[in-house]
Amino acid sequence: MKRRNTPTKEAVLGVLTGTSKAMSQDAIEQKIDIDINRATIYRVLNRFCEDGVLHRIVAEDGKQYFAVCVKCDDSSIRTPLHHFHFRCTKCETIECLPVPVHFSLEKGYNVESVNCVLTGVCKDCS
DSSP, rough: OOOOOOHHHHHHHHHHHHHHHHHHHHHHOOOOOOOOOOOHHHHHHHHHTTSSSSSEEEOOOOOOOEEEETTOOOOOOOSSSSEEEEEEEOOOEEEEEEOOOOOOOOTTOOOOOOHHHHEEETTTOO
């Protein structure tokens, strides 16, 4: 279903496409230069996740981060659909890592999504 484009959607997507890092709703809200309430931002983020525009990363502390999805069928982009994320304990950023997740399960299981977050100190903070 095609959705209507709004200034709110443009603002949220503009913030996220301007960075290679995943961002929390609070961080996105601080970067947006138009007046939008918190509930509207959250609805936009959820809708983008439903539509496959963004993916949601849930860190080990339960906080949600959002990043622009990288399509697996585009061979010019290295990040696969099922990939790891890295959360830095110093700068508090989360980034997508271009490392595919390889796993095997018993017959009968069908994996629809993967949420892998590695935590430590990023290369910029090391």
